[in-house]
Amino acid sequence: xxxxxxxxxxxxxxxxxxxxxxxxxxxxxxxxxxxxxxxxxxxxxxxxxxxxxxxxxxxxxxxxxxxxxxxxxxxxxxxxxxxxxxxxxxxxxxxxxxxxxxxxxxxxxxxxxxxxxxxxxxxxxxxxxxxxxxxxxxxxxxxxxxxxxxxxxxxxxxxxxxxxxxxxxxxxxxxxxxxxxxxxxxxxxxxxxxxxxxxxxxxxxxxxxxxxxxxxxxxxxxxxxxxxxxxxxxxxxxxxxxxxxxxxxxxxxxxxxxxxxxxxxxxxxxxxxxxxxxxxxxxxxxxxxxxxxxxxxxxxxxxxxxxxxxxxxxxxxxxxxxxxxxxxxxxxxxxxxxxxxxx
Numbered sequence: 001x002x003x004x005x006x007x008x009x010x011x012x013x014x015x016x017x018x019x020x021x022x023x024x025x026x027x028x029x030x031x032x033x034x035x036x037x038x039x040x041x042x043x044x045x046x047x048x049x050x051x052x053x054x055x056x057x058x059x060x061x062x063x064x065x066x067x068x069x070x071x072x073x074x075x076x077x078x079x080x081x082x083x084x085x086x087x088x089x090x091x092x093x094x095x096x097x098x099x100x101x102x103x104x105x106x107x108x109x110x111x112x113x114x115x116x117x118x119x120x121x122x123x124x125x126x127x128x129x130x131x132x133x134x135x136x137x138x139x140x141x142x143x144x145x146x147x148x149x150x151x152x153x154x155x156x157x158x159x160x161x162x163x164x165x166x167x168x169x170x171x172x173x174x175x176x177x178x179x180x181x182x183x184x185x186x187x188x189x190x191x192x193x194x195x196x197x198x199x200x201x202x203x204x205x206x207x208x209x210x211x212x213x214x215x216x217x218x219x220x221x222x223x224x225x226x227x228x229x230x231x232x233x234x235x236x237x238x239x240x241x242x243x244x245x246x247x248x249x250x251x252x253x254x255x256x257x258x259x260x261x262x263x264x265x266x267x268x269x270x271x272x273x274x275x276x277x278x279x280x281x282x283x284x285x286x287x288x289x290x291x292x293x294x295x296x297x298x299x300x301x302x303x304x305x306x307x308x309x310x311x312x313x314x315x316x317x318x319x320x321x322x323x324x325x326x327x328x329x330x331x332x333x334x335x336x337x338x339x340x341x342x343x
Contacts, residue, residue, distance in 0.1 A: 005056050009175040013167040020173035028170035031146060031178035035186060038148030042342075043128045046138045046335035048327065049152045051145025053165050053183055053202065054175035056262065057238025058158045059193040061108050061290070062218060062316035064142045067156075068116045070324035071138050079136025080112040081127045081150075083143065084120030085263055092121035092130035101297035107263060108142060110293040124149040138331070146177050148186070153338070154331035157187045157202075163239060164198025184209050188330070191216055193316070194242070215319040220246050220312060227251035232283040233312075234274055236264035236291050243288050247312055255283055265294060271301040275308065285309045 008016050017024075048067060052058040064080060071078040084093075084106035095105050095113035102110060105120045112118045117136055121127025128139055128150055145155055159165065166175040177183070180202065184190075190206040191214045192199045206213050220226075230253045235243045240259035247254055256277055260266070278285050287295075287309045295306035318324055 005175055008167070009169075009173075010163060010166045013169060013174075017167050017169045017173040021169070024170040024173040027172065028176075028179045028182075031170065032182045035146060035148060035178060035182055039125075040148050040151040041125045042151040042338065043125070043132065043139070045128075045132055045136065046153045046331040047128070047141065047150050048139070048331045049141040049143075049145050049150070049155045050158060051141075051143055051155065052158045053180065054163075054177060055171070055238070056163075056175060057242065058160045058163070059191075059216075059218060059316065060142055060158050061111060062314060063156065063158050063191060063193075063216075064112065064140050065115055066216075066316040066318070066324050067140050067327060070328050071140070072116075074325065074328055076138045076328075077136055078116050078138050078140055079131035079134065080109070080116055080118040081124060081131060081139050081141045081144070082106065082109045082112065082118065082120050083122060083124070084109050089120055090122075092119055092123065092127045094119050094130065094134060102294040103265070103297075107290050107293050111289060112142060138328070145186070146183070151338075152186075152188075153334035154188045154327060155186060156189050156191055156327060157183065158191045158193060159199045159202050160239065160242065161192050161194040161196035161199045162242070162245075164196070164200070165202055168201060180205055181209075184211065187211055189214060189327070193218060214323050216316050216323075217319070218242070218246060218314040219317045220250055220314055222313070223250040225310075226286070226312070229253065230255050230281075230283050231286050232256040232258070232274065232278045232281070233286045234258035234260070234291070235288050236260035236262060236266070236294075237288055238262045243312065246314060247286060252286075255281060263294075266302065266305070268301050271305045275301070275305060278308070286312055289313055 050060045050064045068078040095109045095118040109120045119127045119130045170176040189212040
């Protein structure tokens with residue numbers, strides 16, 4: 001199966017990681033310098049960045065959605081800001097689910113736009129200003145932590161408890177986008193999602209840096225509808241195993257699994273194989289909400305797969321229910337403080 005990240009990235013450091021260490025050191029040094037010299041342009045609203053240490057999925061999008069819910073409960077109008085991975089828009093664009101598709105704006109922005117005002121922009125400062133013009137009074141960034149084009153009032157780094165930070169090496173020897181300590185220095189807090197010990201190194205680093213550590217879990221919605229069902233599950237996300245594990249937790253029987261690289265657009269051959277395998281074995285087809293937004297705009301076999309697939313919806317639940325509200329409040333407080341300092 002295709003994986004965007006080499007499997008050895010998620011194992012204990014071995015000869016492959018160490019053979020690439022010189023290249024990782026160079027990459028890490030450049031990443032460190034970019035983070036230190038990042039422009040961090042301020043805008044006239046609180047900015048929360050939801051990022052992660054590594055390439056691949058950690059749970060940023062469910063976290064961003066949970067924070068938006070908390071912002072709305074606080075009487076605010078949240079706006080999501082995304083770069084729009086692999087999208088082709090050239091200027092800051094408000095995402096409209098009824099008009100755009102994943103090839104134009106990316107898949108994650110479509111998920112976000114279904115819940116709140118969303119803008120995609122390669123220039124995050126331009127995108128933030130567009131959100132303010134559209135009426136947002138708090139900005140939630142999905143990714144963008146390492147580039148730091150905007151000044152963050154709160155930076156929440158998300159890590160998966162089962163995967164952690166992999167072998168801890170920086171690209172290309174491992175999945176880290178920059179050295180751990182350099183990233184932690186610019187973080188406000190750490191959010192650990194799920195169960196496991198793989199995030200322990202990041203947790204210890206946060207503790208040494210006196211950064212709060214929060215916990216949460218992805219709760220399956222309508223889990224009973226999958227119980228005892230025989231399934232073919234497919235996913236093209238950063239961490240397909242998390243999706244498969246979530247399905248197993250419902251009591252479903254995963255007869256067949258298909259994993260693809262993150263943001264993958266399925267070929268007719270791949271779709272035909274999924275449909276034929278499911279039909280031959282009398283399996284229900286299940287995928288992720290992120291994959292479904294890419295399928296819905298398709299035609300022919302793509303439309304058929306979308307029609308025959310069910311979606312496993314998940315929602316982030318913080319271990320302490322008031323944590324999201326605390327993060328929103330902290331971001332607002334930081335914003336007010338910098339406004340006073342700047343006159």
